[in-house]
Amino acid sequence: MLTKSNLNLTQLYGLSCLRVLMGWYFLYEGVVKFLDPNWSAFAYLKNSPGSNIWSSLADNASLLNVIDFLNTWGLIAIGLGLILGLLSKLASVSGAILVMLYYLSYPPTVASQNFQLTGDHVLWVDKNLIFAVVLLVLSFFPTSQFIGIDRLLFKQKNSIDE
Amino acid sequence: MNSNNQKKYNRRDIIKTLATVPVLGAFAYGLTKKLQYRQEQTYHIADELGLNLYDDPDPFSSGSDKLIRVGIIGSGIRGRQLLEAAGFAHPDVLKDWAMSAEQNKDDTRYQDYLEQDNLRIEITAVCDIFDVHARYALEASSNATKKTSKDQLTIKAKRYKNYRDLINATDVDAVIIATPDHWHAQMAIDAAKAGKHIYVEKGLTRTVDEAYALRNVIKQSNVVLQLGHQGRQTASFRKAKQLIDKNILGKISLIEVCTNRNDPNGAWVYPIHPDGNPQTIDWKQFIEPTNPHPFSLERFFRWRCWWDYGTGLGGDLLTHEYDAINQVLNLGIPHSAVASGGIYFFKDGREVPDVFQAVYEYPDRDLTFMYSASLANDNYRGKVIMGHDATMRMENRLEIFPDRQSTQYRKQLDAGLINPDQPMITYEPGRNAVDAYTSATEKYFASRGLLYTHIKGKRVNTAHLHIKEWLECIRMNKQPSCNIDQAFEEAVTAHMATIAYRENRKVFWDADKEQVV
Known part of the structure; x- marks a missing residue:
């Protein structure tokens, strides 16, 4: 199923490096939230300049708890997955979806400059959109099956298949 | 690949499988450093000064169930607000709040009102010299059950055209005075002389002389007076x-x-x-x-x-x-x-x-x-x-x-x-x-x-708390915070x-x- 020949070594190491860096970013975002007992997506959602759906999510206390939990552990799991090369394809795709949610809740529209928390100057394309696309692209390249734990998983699977 | 798969899992495979694990080591090291740094930077002077910032006192309560019968004098803008704070919002107001809450989840006035403590009072008397306001206050006073429609009300309170009759009524233990300032002193003096407890809106009086006179009468009486500074x-x-x-x-x-x-x-x-x-x-x-x-x-x-x-x-x-x-x-x-x-x-x-x-x-x-x-x-x-x-x-x-x-x-x-x-x-x-x-x-x-x-x-209306404190002080024969x-x-x-x-x-x-x- 895998054709190593599609990638030369430089490309493989380059993409693996990108994967690990993305993983680091996600892992740290998740760990910070985990370590801060007062952290909640409340303020982020409440301030959302996007559709009312986002701020209404903040108003539902039990839903907010679920969001906080999924966000924290989602980020940690995606981060670990990307760094370790463990179920990396799943991690990349989930990461892309998660970051797209961030993108949609703070869409960098022509009017949105005042809403940006980061101070970035952005129009339509922002960090979140780029991250989402990078992760999506990473999911097309199964680098973890060469460098990462997926090498072991998929090898065993392949052997069983045979 | 197939040839690789058939081979035993060799050293090279293990290295490639675990190649990125050391990154986690670096991450853990960085995180420890970061946390250490933050710990050094975080300085809570409140801790050093021995302050316990979030030591909420227990809610004030007399533990008594004694019903207090209240008369309200003046039911314009502030009088209505006080009725609401005391648990007697007019059905029209409740209807508005309920509808508004349905349309806008951020509007919690209706929910806050429903969750307000029951103050164990009855509004038995209403006095207003404007017929429309008097009628409104009668309806509000009869809405202890928090109805949202006027049709469901039975008017229970009695309307008085002159406040003196309200003060002297036998079914009134305490009065809320929310009239214009020029009436505060006289009404409060008359109420104190009749032995009725007083919640009077600020400013206490219109003139200095009235303030002296009112203080003298209150000091000589046994009534509990609370001035309406809900900021207390x-x-x-x-x-x-x-x-x-x-x-x-x-x-x-x-x-x-x-x-x-x-x-x-x-x-x-x-x-x-x-x-x-x-x-x-x-x-x-x-x-x-x-x-x-x-x-x-x-x-x-x-x-x-x-x-x-x-x-x-x-x-x-x-x-x-x-x-x-x-x-x-x-x-x-x-x-x-x-x-x-x-x-x-x-x-x-x-x-x-x-x-x-x-x-x-x-x-x-x-x-x-x-x-x-x-x-x-x-x-x-x-x-x-x-x-x-x-x-x-x-x-x-x-x-x-x-x-x-x-x-x-x-x-x-x-x-x-x-x-x-x-x-x-x-x-x-x-x-x-x-x-x-x-x-x-x-x-x-x-x-x-x-x-x-x-x-x-939990969010609470301060006027509600202020009236509650007054009522509990009446029950305990104590002085309230704005006496x-x-x-x-x-x-x-x-x-x-x-x-x-x-x-x-x-x-x-x-x-x-x-x-x-």
Whole structure:
């Protein structure tokens, strides 16, 4: 199923490096939230300049708890997955979806400059959109099956298949 | 690949499988470093000073179920609000709130109201000299069951056209007085003489003489009087007192409080009811304790604009600010007052100024208390208490900024642990309880002092708490937080500024003789 020949070594190491860096970013975002007992997506959602759906999510206390939990552990799991090369394809795709949610809740529209928390100057394309696309692209390249734990998983699977 | 798969898992495979694991080691190392750094940087002066910021007191309760029968005198704007705070919102209001809550999840007024404590009172009597308001109050008073439709009501309270009959009614134990200021003193005096407990709106009286007379009568009676400064219930003001008592601010030399509003309603240009006329309004009774004047709808509905009925910015809004500070610092009556201002924007025939400044001196305390107000500008200015060591901004949220030249905090300032641009102590009740709310818009709206406070993270109407405290004090025969002594200080202090403005002179308080001179 895998054709190593599609990638030369430089490309493989380059993409693996990108994967690990993305993983680091996600892992740290998740760990910070985990370590801060007062952290909640409340303020982020409440301030959302996007559709009312986002701020209404903040108003539902039990839903907010679920969001906080999924966000924290989602980020940690995606981060670990990307760094370790463990179920990396799943991690990349989930990461892309998660970051797209961030993108949609703070869409960098022509009017949105005042809403940006980061101070970035952005129009339509922002960090979140780029991250989402990078992760999506990473999911097309199964680098973890060469460098990462997926090498072991998929090898065993392949052997069983045979 | 197939050939690889068939091979045994070799060393090269293991290295490639685990190649990125060391990254986690680096991550863990970085994280530890980061946490260490943060630990070193995080300095809580509150801990060092031994302050327990979030030690909410238990709710005040008499434990008694005794029903108190209340009569309300005056059911205009404030009277209605007090009825709502006491648990007697009009069905139309509840209907509005319920509908609004359905459309806007952020609007929690309906839910907050439903969750308000039952104060164990009955409104048995209503007095208003305007028929429309009286009718409204009757309907509201009969809505203890929180109905949203008038059709479901049975009117239970009795309407009185003259307040004296209400006060003397045998089924009235206590009265809420929410009339224009010129009636406060006389009504409260009559109520006290009849042995009825009193909740009276601020400003306590229209004149200094009335304040003396009222205090004498209350002191000789056994009734419980509460002046309507609901800011007494604001959690942050209580916390401010605790902090200042611990000398967190150092020597306080200057206090600045303000009022800024910029709309006709805020300048007391209240709507004139279309049904108001000499047949529906008892004008003779309205002007009974003050200077005679021909019937005037403007004067009836916008009474705060004339000295005959109201006390202008001094009595209406300075009093709120003063009482908040008096609660924290026990300032008492100032040694002197000067005031200035004018009618600079609302040239609508009013007598009271719309821009007003008052400066009070407290030589015994070595401090100045300054009030500044405009009814034609909405720039927000908070309450600021300035000490040698720190400055406190006191709203629903407290913020204490260290002073650059502080002696007390010299070490921490020099070490860079605190700095004058950032609050070294912040107190925001409700902040840590966001998840407990059905709607959590509070932290955005909570910053403006007088409407709401938080008890154990839950938003509560301060007027509700203030009335509740009054009722519980009646049940326990105790003095409430804004009793006649605080009320007297409020009245005299406000009147000193009004006199200074109207007579264009410096006004003094002779503490020994207890006289304004």
